Amino acid sequence: MSIGSALSNAMSGLTASARSAEVLSSNISNATTEGYGRRTLGQSASLYGYSGGVSVNGVTRNVNPVTIAERRLADAGQQLATGTSDFYSRLERLVGTPEDSKSLSGVMASFESTLAAATGAPDSDIRLKNASLDAERIVDAFKTASDGIQTMRSEADSTISNMVEGLNNMLGQTQEINRKISLAINQGLETAALEDARHALLDQIGEMVPIRTIARDRGGVAIVTTSGAVLLDGKASEIEFTEAGTVMPHMTAGNGMLSGLTINGYAVRIDSEKGALAGGAIGAQFAIRDEYGVDAQADLDSAARNLVERFQDPAADPTLAVGDAGLFTDAGLAFNAADETGLAGRLELHNSVSLDGAAETWRLRDGLGAAAPGDSGDATQLNRLLDTMQAQVVPVSGNFGTKAVSMSELSGKFLSNVASDRVQSDQDLTFATAQLVSIEELELLDGVDTDQELQRLMLVEQAYAANARLIQAADEMMQALLRI
Numbered sequence: 001m002s003i004g005s006a007l008s009n010a011m012s013g014l015t016a017s018a019r020s021a022e023v024l025s026s027n028i029s030n031a032t033t034e035g036y037g038r039r040t041l042g043q044s045a046s047l048y049g050y051s052g053g054v055s056v057n058g059v060t061r062n063v064n065p066v067t068i069a070e071r072r073l074a075d076a077g078q079q080l081a082t083g084t085s086d087f088y089s090r091l092e093r094l095v096g097t098p099e100d101s102k103s104l105s106g107v108m109a110s111f112e113s114t115l116a117a118a119t120g121a122p123d124s125d126i127r128l129k130n131a132s133l134d135a136e137r138i139v140d141a142f143k144t145a146s147d148g149i150q151t152m153r154s155e156a157d158s159t160i161s162n163m164v165e166g167l168n169n170m171l172g173q174t175q176e177i178n179r180k181i182s183l184a185i186n187q188g189l190e191t192a193a194l195e196d197a198r199h200a201l202l203d204q205i206g207e208m209v210p211i212r213t214i215a216r217d218r219g220g221v222a223i224v225t226t227s228g229a230v231l232l233d234g235k236a237s238e239i240e241f242t243e244a245g246t247v248m249p250h251m252t253a254g255n256g257m258l259s260g261l262t263i264n265g266y267a268v269r270i271d272s273e274k275g276a277l278a279g280g281a282i283g284a285q286f287a288i289r290d291e292y293g294v295d296a297q298a299d300l301d302s303a304a305r306n307l308v309e310r311f312q313d314p315a316a317d318p319t320l321a322v323g324d325a326g327l328f329t330d331a332g333l334a335f336n337a338a339d340e341t342g343l344a345g346r347l348e349l350h351n352s353v354s355l356d357g358a359a360e361t362w363r364l365r366d367g368l369g370a371a372a373p374g375d376s377g378d379a380t381q382l383n384r385l386l387d388t389m390q391a392q393v394v395p396v397s398g399n400f401g402t403k404a405v406s407m408s409e410l411s412g413k414f415l416s417n418v419a420s421d422r423v424q425s426d427q428d429l430t431f432a433t434a435q436l437v438s439i440e441e442l443e444l445l446d447g448v449d450t451d452q453e454l455q456r457l458m459l460v461e462q463a464y465a466a467n468a469r470l471i472q473a474a475d476e477m478m479q480a481l482l483r484i
Contacts, residue, residue: 007474012053014471016043017464019056024457031448035200037061038448039192061192063199064446069213071443072206073226074436076280079207081425081432083284087152087292088422094148095141095300095418104145104303105411107137108389112408115386118364123376128361131382132353135327139347142304146249146345149297153247156289157258161243163282164261167208171236174201174223178232182218191219205231210279229263229276237263239277249297249342253290295399296418297344302398303414304328304344307407308335316388317381319367325350327368327385340397 023041030036040062046055096103101110111134118127177198184191198221205211205223211231214222222233231237242259244251251257253270260270261277268276272287310316311326312335320326325334331346351357353364366374367381392404400413 003474003477006470009053009470011471012046012055013466014464014468016041016054016056017460020460021457021464024460027448028450028454028457031450033196035196035203036448037063037192037196037199038446058190061195062446064443067439067443067446068199071436071439072203073210074432074439075203075207076210076283078429078432078436079281080279080284080287081429083281083288084292085422085425085429087288088418088425090152091149091296092418092422094145095415097419098412098415102137102141103415104138104141105408105415107134107141108408108411110134111138112386112389115382115389119379119382119386122365122379122382125361128364129355131364132349132355132359132361136349136354136356138307139328139349142300142344142347145300146297146342149293149300150247150249150345153289153293154245156285156293157244157247160282160285160289161241163208163285164239164241167205167231167282168236168239170201170205171223171232171239174198174205174221174232175234175236177201178216178220182220185219195219206280208281209277209283225276225279227269227274227276227278229268231263238265239263240265247289249301249345252294258289297342299398299400299414299417300344301340301342302395302400303410304347305335305337305340305397306393306395306410308343308347310388310391310393310407311385313388316384317367317369319369321369324369327353327364 020041020043023039027038038061041056042058044055046053096106098105100106111131114127114131114134118124118131121127177194181191181194181198184194202211202213202221202223209231210226212224212226214224214233216222216234220234223231224233225231229237231239240262244258247258253260261268263276270276270278270286270290272278272283272291275283275286277283278286308326308328308330311328312320312324313326314320314322314324317326323334325332327350329348329350330336330339330343332348332351335343348354349357350363350368352360352368355361362373362376363370364385365376365378365382389407392406393410394402394404395410398414399417400410405413
């Protein structure tokens, strides 16, 4: 081998070692950077006549596409479970738990207790006022729960709007990165940094919507949801949603009072079973707005209906005529069975016995329709009211089954249903989180191992030193030849 060949080999080795050190240093410094894919430097032997050396073939980004795809689906599932769990946890706090005296079942039990106390001393104004006060607490408990459910539905509607806007922006950014990657490949440039940026965007999109990516020519990718909706294929799709603002109980996507979704102008399904964007953070918000919240409101309205109809029955108060409002009213009027939706939020105590109204609490003892106070020692009507609370009645609506129950039992069953849903949602969240963690651990196996990278860096330094020593030896030989 000639001195010139030796110098050429050593110089190519120095260049390759320097480039390897740069790649390894980048791996070590970005070991904890989200979306960073471990790089390796491609090298091969080069032959130019009688000379050899090392050729640098470019940088390769090493990731496991199967693991990443599964992790993104797990991300979406965890976001769905988180949104569902948050909803039912808030709902349980709204309606309370059975041991809470301020819960729906707690105020029912308190009202029964004060009615029972009033029957022992029907002439006591204090006991009658206590009964009126506890009845008002029942009304407040229903209204608070109803308002809270609609607040969560309104928040979900607003969140959907923000998420859709963010999703459109990220799809546009991904389209632009696809274009830049294609351009870089055409120019023979490295694309690893651009792929990292796209990886981070796809991770964010994957939290909102469960997606699959499909490789396209020149380094591009297409994005398709697991429900089959195309979000990006060459050009980003335009997703449209209109925020409603305040959501009321009667407002649903089914009756057209709440916005659905369109993709490129075409309406798509939004339900949790086969919705175009179902399964991730956006799907969770649609489920809260259109399913979980609607179902919870329907059960609450059913319980309110059972309460109103019990006391609206003339059998509970003979001074009432058919069609008159009872002790608990629909915004001060008699309840119309055709207008059950939102009843819990309209519930009011009869104005004549409300402490905020006429405050004629003697009507609890003598009847709401009594012309004047009767015998102050007669507890007959108070006993009727107590019997009305304790009467076994089959709920005509809601998710309460077909068993006849008292009013306290019905409210307890409502709380039990909410608690059961909350427990189930917590279990789903625990499973989804555990699944995500396990897949993330698998993904880390393909990530940067700093110990291994440091070992490789030490070998590169040795190679660099060897090539530098070869150049030094060649220089010494040249100097010796020049001195002859």
